[in-house]
Amino acid sequence: MTGRLAVVGLGPGGPEHLTAAAAAALAEAEDLVGYAPYLARVPERSGQARHASDNREERARAETALALAAAGRRVAVVSSGDPGVFAMAAAVFEALEAGPPAWRGLDIRVLPGVTAMLAAAAAAGAPLGHDFCAINLSDNLKPWALIERRLRAAAEGDFVIALYNPRSRARPDGLARAFDLLRGLCGPDRPVLLARAVTTPEETLRIVRLGAAQAEMADMRTLVIVGSARSRVLDLAAGPRLYTPRSSP
Amino acid sequence: MTGRLAVVGLGPGGPEHLTAAAAAALAEAEDLVGYAPYLARVPERSGQARHASDNREERARAETALALAAAGRRVAVVSSGDPGVFAMAAAVFEALEAGPPAWRGLDIRVLPGVTAMLAAAAAAGAPLGHDFCAINLSDNLKPWALIERRLRAAAEGDFVIALYNPRSRARPDGLARAFDLLRGLCGPDRPVLLARAVTTPEETLRIVRLGAAQAEMADMRTLVIVGSARSRVLDLAAGPRLYTPRSSP
Numbered sequence: 380m381t382g383r384l385a386v387v388g389l390g391p392g393g394p395e396h397l398t399a400a401a402a403a404a405l406a407e408a409e410d411l412v413g414y415a416p417y418l419a420r421v422p423e424r425s426g427q428a429r430h431a432s433d434n435r436e437e438r439a440r441a442e443t444a445l446a447l448a449a450a451g452r453r454v455a456v457v458s459s460g461d462p463g464v465f466a467m468a469a470a471v472f473e474a475l476e477a478g479p480p481a482w483r484g485l486d487i488r489v490l491p492g493v494t495a496m497l498a499a500a501a502a503a504g505a506p507l508g509h510d511f512c513a514i515n516l517s518d519n520l521k522p523w524a525l526i527e528r529r530l531r532a533a534a535e536g537d538f539v540i541a542l543y544n545p546r547s548r549a550r551p552d553g554l555a556r557a558f559d560l561l562r563g564l565c566g567p568d569r570p571v572l573l574a575r576a577v578t579t580p581e582e583t584l585r586i587v588r589l590g591a592a593q594a595e596m597a598d599m600r601t602l603v604i605v606g607s608a609r610s611r612v613l614d615l616a617a618g619p620r621l622y623t624p625r626s627s628p
Numbered sequence: 629m630t631g632r633l634a635v636v637g638l639g640p641g642g643p644e645h646l647t648a649a650a651a652a653a654l655a656e657a658e659d660l661v662g663y664a665p666y667l668a669r670v671p672e673r674s675g676q677a678r679h680a681s682d683n684r685e686e687r688a689r690a691e692t693a694l695a696l697a698a699a700g701r702r703v704a705v706v707s708s709g710d711p712g713v714f715a716m717a718a719a720v721f722e723a724l725e726a727g728p729p730a731w732r733g734l735d736i737r738v739l740p741g742v743t744a745m746l747a748a749a750a751a752a753g754a755p756l757g758h759d760f761c762a763i764n765l766s767d768n769l770k771p772w773a774l775i776e777r778r779l780r781a782a783a784e785g786d787f788v789i790a791l792y793n794p795r796s797r798a799r800p801d802g803l804a805r806a807f808d809l810l811r812g813l814c815g816p817d818r819p820v821l822l823a824r825a826v827t828t829p830e831e832t833l834r835i836v837r838l839g840a841a842q843a844e845m846a847d848m849r850t851l852v853i854v855g856s857a858r859s860r861v862l863d864l865a866a867g868p869r870l871y872t873p874r875s876s877p
Contacts, residue, residue, distance in 0.1 A: 462750070466757075469754040508714070508721075515759060531785070626769035
């Protein structure tokens with residue numbers, strides 16, 4: 380088969396954080412496939428077909444992309460951030476495993492990007508400077524009990540904790556439960572970063588203590604980072620910064 | 629003060645994975661500061677001063693960069709991958725906190741990059757498609773007991789586990805101990821990715837089961853990813869791929 384599929388990370392928002400490899404794959408594609416708001420971030424090129432779909436349709440979107448590639452097209456599936464982190468790359472491999480055997484002969488490449496936690500961390504300082512974990516707070520595809528088990532394990536390991544998809548209209552309560560659980564395990568003093576729409580004109584950063592953290596401070600465009608026992612807030616002229624030293628006693 | 633400091637992520641190796649923002653910051657800098665092999669990845673520009681230093685001198689390197697910025701220079705500190713992940717950004721904030729109060733008025737920006745685990749994951753498929761953690765296996769700056777506590781917590785939470793700095797000449801034994809510990813906790817069947825020099829001409833990828841994983845398969849240029857209970861190996865025409873489905877029962 381001559382078609383090929385690139386799963387492309389668009390980075391966190393600002394076009395200046397796209398990699399050159401991702402930009403090249405977008406320019407070469409004959410077909411662009413993705414969630415409509417992400418496709419809208421890709422500059423229009425004449426002759427390129429666009430296949431926009433709704434949120435939560437990742438599996439169908441992956442099948443569309445694979446079928447186009449199998450028909451000989453050069454296809455790019457776009458993801459915000461990095462496609463491998465809670466995004467389209469896993470959906471493509473799920474569809475591939477369940478699909479026609481011929482799909483396993485396709486040329487499939489994943490092009491990494493700057494995922495939201497890296498961009499949020501950079502904007503706020505260096506909170507991921509020591510061991511950390513990333514947990515998707517959405518319980519669309521996993522039971523809440525597993526999320527709770529992971530939050531407990533993350534606290535037990537004293538990891539810095541990045542929370543993806545902390546809150547949506549369909550899931551208004553998970554973040555409040557997560558904050559309550561972590562307050563009980565870690566106490567009220569941990570610094571918490573709420574980074575919204577990072578690297579876009581709407582970017583806002585807020586650093587509070589876990590005791591004062593409220594779910595209403597986040598929405599679906601927010602990335603939350605809860606510090607470890609070693610994380611520190613430093614007041615600079617430009618505002619507060621959050622960082623985690625490299626060493627632990 | 630008019631000087632400024634950018635802490636710049638060079639990405640995993642291949643220049644095509646640099647972001648546009650990082651490239652611009654490198655081009656604008658009057659002074660480049662970094663570990664010599666990373667500085668060597670930045671194209672030479674006339675008029676730019678280069679300040680190369682050895683490994684393990686992160687704190688002194690950060691102080692050099694801050695002092696240059698305080699003297700009014702436009703400075704870029706370079707890190708491989710993302711500067712916020714086990715790299716220079718935390719060292720800069722440590723130096724800032726301990727340094728002269730005037731440094732807190734400097735214009736300091738961290739420019740994110742594609743960190744090694746994202747590049748390794750992309751090359752191998754989508755192993756980070758579900759909740760994961762990142763642990764630096766170097767015990768230069770933390771006791772081994774803390775590393776072991778975090779490995780145990782990561783296994784308890786059934787996280788995918790990315791291991792940075794798995795092995796060096798000065799620390800030949802940590803990875804073997806980590807594999808032994810994880811085999812005891814997770815059994816022999818977990819897939820393990822050993823990704824070396826990803827995105828460079830020397831790139832090699834190897835996927836084995838935890839029962840067969842040996843420390844000798846890694847060196848200081850290797851990133852190791854140990855799958856969760858859900859991670860799967862898929863055989864494609866181009867070779868085996870490792871991915872973690874988005875859902876958990």
